[in-house]
Amino acid sequence: MRKELEKYFRTEKLPHIWCPGCGHGILTGAVVRAIDNLKLDQGKICIVSGIGCSSRAPGYLNFNTLHTTHGRALAFATGIKLAKPELKVIVLTGDGDCAAIGGNHFIHACRRNIDITTVVFNNNIYGMTSGQYSPMTPQGAFATTAPYGNIDRSFDLCKLAQSAGATYVARGTVYHIPQLIKLIEKALLHKGFSLIDAISICPTYFGRKNKMSSPVRMMEFIKDACIPAKNAEKLTKEELAGKIVIGEFYEEFAPEYTEEYAKVIEKAREGK
Amino acid sequence: MNSKAILMQGNEACVEGAIAAGMRFYAGYPITPSTEIAELSAEKLPKVGGKFIQMEDEIASMGAVIGASLAGLKAMTATSGPGFSLKQENIGFACLTEVPCVIVNVQRGGPSTGLPTLPAQGDVMQARWGTHGDHPIIVVSPSYVKEVYELTIRAFNLSEKYRVPCILLMDEVVAHMREKVELPDPSSIKIINRKKPDPTIKEYEPYKDCDGDGIPPMANFGEGIPFHVTGLIHDITGFPSTSATVTEALITRLMKKIYDNLDDILDYESIFTNDADTVIISFGSTARSVMRAVQIMRREGQKIGMLRLKTIWPFAHRAIQELSSQVKNLIVAEMNFGQLVEMVKASAEGRFYVAGINKFNGELIAPNEIISRTREVRSRA
Amino acid sequence: MMAEKTFSIHVNDRACKRCGICIAFCPKKVFSSENGKPVVTNLEACIKCKLCELRCPDYAIVVGGEENE
Ligand SMILES: Cc1ncc(C[n+]2csc(CCOP(=O)(O)OP(=O)(O)O)c2C)c(N)n1
Ligand code: SF4
Ligand code: SF4
Ligand code: SF4
Ligand SMILES: [Mg+2]
Numbered sequence: 057m058r059k060e061l062e063k064y065f066r067t068e069k070l071p072h073i074w075c076p077g078c079g080h081g082i083l084t085g086a087v088v089r090a091i092d093n094l095k096l097d098q099g100k101i102c103i104v105s106g107i108g109c110s111s112r113a114p115g116y117l118n119f120n121t122l123h124t125t126h127g128r129a130l131a132f133a134t135g136i137k138l139a140k141p142e143l144k145v146i147v148l149t150g151d152g153d154c155a156a157i158g159g160n161h162f163i164h165a166c167r168r169n170i171d172i173t174t175v176v177f178n179n180n181i182y183g184m185t186s187g188q189y190s191p192m193t194p195q196g197a198f199a200t201t202a203p204y205g206n207i208d209r210s211f212d213l214c215k216l217a218q219s220a221g222a223t224y225v226a227r228g229t230v231y232h233i234p235q236l237i238k239l240i241e242k243a244l245l246h247k248g249f250s251l252i253d254a255i256s257i258c259p260t261y262f263g264r265k266n267k268m269s270s271p272v273r274m275m276e277f278i279k280d281a282c283i284p285a286k287n288a289e290k291l292t293k294e295e296l297a298g299k300i301v302i303g304e305f306y307e308e309f310a311p312e313y314t315e316e317y318a319k320v321i322e323k324a325r326e327g328k
Numbered sequence: 329m330n331s332k333a334i335l336m337q338g339n340e341a342c343v344e345g346a347i348a349a350g351m352r353f354y355a356g357y358p359i360t361p362s363t364e365i366a367e368l369s370a371e372k373l374p375k376v377g378g379k380f381i382q383m384e385d386e387i388a389s390m391g392a393v394i395g396a397s398l399a400g401l402k403a404m405t406a407t408s409g410p411g412f413s414l415k416q417e418n419i420g421f422a423c424l425t426e427v428p429c430v431i432v433n434v435q436r437g438g439p440s441t442g443l444p445t446l447p448a449q450g451d452v453m454q455a456r457w458g459t460h461g462d463h464p465i466i467v468v469s470p471s472y473v474k475e476v477y478e479l480t481i482r483a484f485n486l487s488e489k490y491r492v493p494c495i496l497l498m499d500e501v502v503a504h505m506r507e508k509v510e511l512p513d514p515s516s517i518k519i520i521n522r523k524k525p526d527p528t529i530k531e532y533e534p535y536k537d538c539d540g541d542g543i544p545p546m547a548n549f550g551e552g553i554p555f556h557v558t559g560l561i562h563d564i565t566g567f568p569s570t571s572a573t574v575t576e577a578l579i580t581r582l583m584k585k586i587y588d589n590l591d592d593i594l595d596y597e598s599i600f601t602n603d604a605d606t607v608i609i610s611f612g613s614t615a616r617s618v619m620r621a622v623q624i625m626r627r628e629g630q631k632i633g634m635l636r637l638k639t640i641w642p643f644a645h646r647a648i649q650e651l652s653s654q655v656k657n658l659i660v661a662e663m664n665f666g667q668l669v670e671m672v673k674a675s676a677e678g679r680f681y682v683a684g685i686n687k688f689n690g691e692l693i694a695p696n697e698i699i700s701r702t703r704e705v706r707s708r709a
Numbered sequence: 710m711m712a713e714k715t716f717s718i719h720v721n722d723r724a725c726k727r728c729g730i731c732i733a734f735c736p737k738k739v740f741s742s743e744n745g746k747p748v749v750t751n752l753e754a755c756i757k758c759k760l761c762e763l764r765c766p767d768y769a770i771v772v773g774g775e776e777n778e
Contacts, residue, residue, distance in 0.1 A: 057721070057768040066556075069567070070724070071767055077728030081766030089763070102549050104395075115556060115567065120549040122398065123558035124391065125421050131388035135395025135403070136549060138379050139353055143399065143550045161391075164384040231734075233763040259728075271766075272733040317379060324374035 064088045064098070066118050073112060077271025079230040079256030080177050084113045086233055086254070087148065087175060090240035101144045104133040106158060108150035108184045110177030110256070127157030130165040133172050141314035144244070145171070151178040151192035155211050159191070166220035169248045170313035175240065176213060176251070179258035187261030194298075198265040217251040218306045224250035225306040230257055231278045232302060239304065248312045255282075255300060333510045338476045338503040339364035339406075342432060342496065343372060345480030346404050348517055351430070352378035353403035355392035357385050357411060360444045361500040362434040365406035386411035390418035390431070397427045398557065400548030402484055406432035409442060412451060412458065419493055420459030421559045423582070426491035426535070426544070428522055430483045433495060434503040435612075437690045446690030447500035449612055449663040455495050456641045462579055464586040466490070466593060467641035469497040471615040473507035479638065485520040486593060490585055491543055497640060499663065501613035501692065522546045525553065535578070536564040542585030586642060595638040596647050600626060604633030606657040606706055608685075609648075609672055611637040614661050614693050621698035632702060640668070648675035657705050661685040661693055681705070716773050718749045718761075724769035731761040731770060 057065070065088070074081050091101065101119045105111035107126035114121035120143075124132045129147045137145045154162050154176045165172060181199060182188040189199035189206045192213070196205050218225045224246040228236030236254060243250035257263065257274040268274045278300065285303035288296060336344070342365055346354075354369035356362075370380040379401070383389040386407050393403040407415060412433045422429055435451045437443025451458075455467045466486050470476040480496055487494035525532055525545040532553040535544050544564075547553040560568040561575050569575070586593065600622065601607055610618040615636045625632045633655075637644055648658070658680045660669035669684040676682050685701045687693045718739065720731075727745035737754040740747040740761070747770075755772070762770045 057724070058762070058771050061768070065768075071726070074766065076726035076766075077730060078766055081768070082764055085763065085765070085768060099552060099554060100550055102399075115558070118554060120554045121556045122395070122549075123556070123560070124394075125417050125559055128387060128391040128418065131383065131391030132395035132398075134381070134383070134388070135353070135355060135392030135397075136399045137395075138381055138392070139396035139399035139401045139403075140550055160384050161388050164388070230764070233760065237763075271728045271730055275730060275734065275764075317374075317381075321374040321377055324371075325377075327375075 061088055061092060064091065064118055066116055069116050072116055074109060075260045077257070077259045077274075078109070079179060079258070080110050080113060082230040082233065083175065083177050083254050083256055084116065086236045087146070087240055088117070090237050090244060093237065094241055094244060096144060096244065100142060101146065102136055103146045103148060104129045104136065105148045106150070106153035108153045108182070109258075110148060110150035110179075110183070111153055113148045113177070127153050128161060129153065130158060130161040130172065130174065134165060134168075134170055137170055137172055138314055138317065141171070141318070145173070146244070147172055147174040149174060149176055150183070151176060151180060152182045152190040155191040155213060163216065163220040166217050166222035166249050166251070168313040169221055169223050169310055171247055171249070173240075173243045173246075173250045174252070176253050177256045178213065178253055179256040179262055181258050181262040183258045183261055187265055197262075200261075200265070213253045214251065214305050221249070222251050222306070223248035223308040223310050226251070226304045227253040227255065227300070227302045229255040229278050229282060229300070229302060231275050232282065235302070242304070246307070248310060333508050335506055336473055336509045337364065337506050338470075338473045338498060339434070340368055341473045341476040341509055342406070342480045342498070343368040344511065345477040346430065346484065347372060347376060347378070348514060349481040349484035350402045350519055350521070351404050351484065352376070353393065353396035353401040354378070354380045354405065355383050355389040355396070355403070356405045356407065357383055357389050359408045359411045361436055361503050362406040362408045362432060365432060386414035387418060390415040393429045394418060394422050394427050397429050398549050400551065402428070402488070404430040404432065406434065408434050408436045409438045409451060410440070412454065416458040420461060420463060422493040423459065423463040423465060424559055425557050426546070426582070428487040428491055429493050430480070430487055431493060431495045433497050435497065435499045437688070443690045445500070447613060447663060447692065448688065448690070449499055449614060450665075450667070450688065451497065452640060452662070452664065452667040455497050462583070464492050464582050465495065465641055466492055466586065466639070467495040467497050468595070468638055469611045469640050470502055470638070471612055471636060473502065473505060474509045475638070476502060477509055477511070481517060485518070488522045489520045489543070490589070491522060491546060492586065497612070499612045527552060529553065533564045534566040535562060537581060542581045542588065590642060590646065593639055593642060594644045594646070596644050597636040597638065598647070599634045599636070601633035601635060601651060601655070603631055604655055605631045606659065606702060607633040607635050607651060607655055608659045608661055608698065608702065609635045609637065609668070610661040611640055611668070614663055617693050617695050618661050618698055621695040621702070624695060625699060625702065643671045643675070645675040648672060651680070655680060658682045659685060659702060659705055661698055663687050663693060681708075716752070718752065718755065718773070719771045720747055720749070721769040722746070724767045726767050728766060730764050730766070734764060735761050
């Protein structure tokens with residue numbers, strides 16, 4: 057590991073538990089590099105996760121870290137942020153953790169526009185429980201609980217976040233790391249709720265079930281499927297089928313929740 | 329004397345007590361008959377610089393409360409049956425990670441949506457065992473509005489002292505009743521705050537029993553000592569472990585920090601038990617009817633006593649075992665199908681005849697019902 | 710006495726889980742595989758884009774610096 061990055065890791069806990077070629081390691085590296093590029097105050101960062109392979113990330117990171125219950129990271133994070141707004145709160149979560157069991161917390165955190173950066177380690181599958189379909193598994197893909205192909209329609213997390221009220225929304229991938237780091241940096245600097253839908257790879261379960269069991273094969277798949285948001289604008293729905301659109305989707309400057317609450321305190325005190 | 333008498337509702341006394349105890353964070357989701365606690369917290373907390381948030385559900389409320397407590401604020405949530413069920417997974421998280429917090433459950437008739445506006449005491453066992461796995465918990469239950477105030481403060485104090493979630497188990501009657509309460513001078517209230525690690529410490533081990541009392545000092549997030557918290561079984565450093573030794577040591581410590589301190593945690597009131605042949609055991613609003621029944625029967629010269637539990641969990645086995653040998657009968661009055669009575673039977677170990685007075689139809693147990701059941705029990709062949 | 714700075718790519722063999730990502734996606738084919746293990750066999754071709762370092766899931770690669778172990 058590069059020397060400058062060591063302070064951000066609990067190096068004694070490495071190597072991590074993730075499988076060879078698991079995208080979650082790549083994404084964790086991107087988060088750390090974004091933090092390092094911005095030279096954020098390490099002691100004032102709090103990283104919160106739920107349950108899943110992805111949610112194991114905070115255990116390797118040398119910050120205030122909280123590994124909560126499945127799907128609930130944003131609820132805990134909301135408590136931390138409102139209690140201590142001076143903390144920079146980052147949520148690392150999985151597609152199942154965030155969009156299935158945690159879906160309600162997710163849309164409400166977006167709606168409040170509370171200053172939390174959420175990075176979804178989106179591998180389109182439940183990795184930790186060994187390969188069941190998630191709300192992000194594409195239609196037609198295979199999973200241990202979709203042995204005949206998945207009939208569920210999947211979410212577009214970015215559209216969901218934007219319509220729920222998130223004020224910074226972007227998607228990146230494990231293949232396009234320099235771009236992803238930039239997107240995470242922007243999200244971290246943004247005041248309000250920011251979402252990074254970070255496309256990950258799970259070669260072990262998604263890969264194996266879908267004839268891409270090597271990490272290299274999965275990375276190639278992502279490389280080929282991605283198109284930049286700008287190019288996507290010109291394409292029809294049919295042309296976009298099966299594509300992963302990446303880049304920035306939305307940025308808005310809107311009142312942030314904890315700042316609004318500070319005003320509530322002022323008002324309540326005046327009325328005393 | 330700086331104290332002032334005010335006519336107050338139980339739910340209001342709860343909020344007053346919580347703020348006096350140092351509550352500075354409340355997260356909740358409205359549900360009858362606890363809603364006034366949320367409404368009053370929303371109004372009063374910002375006045376003292378505290379924070380209120382209405383979350384999207386009770387699961388989220390419980391999560392936010394734990395997050396806020398980890399960030400250093402004394403935090404509370406309030407709910408009733410359906411919401412109490414939803415909170416259980418995260419209550420277990422707080423038990424295992426030893427995050428102080430107070431959960432108010434204003435009981436209503438159940439199961440399911442049950443009887444939203446009518447009283448019950450059907451969550452006694454859920455308050456103890458609602459979340460999965462072996463875990464410690466403290467549950468206190470008030471019978472008077474004044475006591476709601478006092479026990480809310482006590483709930484915060486116990487929670488902070490022992491780093492354990494503390495449940496204030498109320499019922500609809502106590503929550504909605506109005507009584508005169510004399511609020512004490514704030515400076516006379518004993519407040520306990522969680523003990524903190526030495527700020528100069530280099531290697532903070534968040535779950536190390538430094539003082540030998542089973543209660544590790546607790547750092548707050550963002551105050552200089554970064555640490556890890558997980559709901560997985562963890563060692564003293566806070567990181568996951570599956571070792572049998574580590575697991576056994578952790579669960580044992582979690583239990584012992586409560587069970588080694590029963591003198592401090594248990595709280596009950598014994599009335600006329602010295603010469604009684606029959607003792608009626610109760611708690612919450614039912615204890616009020618029992619009190620009236622006992623007074624009436626005493627006036628008639630009958631040797632009836634009463635044991636009113638203020639700490640429900642851990643259960644006060646001792647209070648029962650210490651009853652004098654002339655006690656023959658124990659009668660447990662509760663607004664449920666028979667929950668606490670099972671604990672009383674276990675404590676009685678056959679020494680006493682144990683009977684129940686149970687009502688689970690949304691109506692209170694009236695003093696005359698207690699009197700006639702007592703008569704029945706005492707005259708049994 | 711100053712040693713001349715030499716450019717190198719360090720692969721931490723103990724950290725590497727042999728996923729093959731660095732080998733497959735280096736734009737200049739700097740690595741080759743020795744039973745899955747990446748070995749630098751074409752250092753001169755390296756354009757220092759650091760993509761291999763950024764994409765390594767196990768933080769096993771350092772481009773152009775000294776790895777400290
Ligand atoms: C309440 C609850 N339900 C189910 C589980 C089991 N479980 C653990 S992780 C997980 C799915 C995780 O999927 P995802 O969030 O996509 O993370 P990944 O492992 O893919 O990174 C499930 C269902 C649990 N721990 N808790
Ligand atoms: S199961 Fe999948 S998501 Fe989990 S560590 Fe392995 S590759 Fe990663
Ligand atoms: S990317 Fe990293 S882990 Fe994978 S083969 Fe290369 S050095 Fe090894
Ligand atoms: S820095 Fe770029 S060119 Fe050089 S080895 Fe790494 S990927 Fe190849
Ligand atoms: Mg997943």
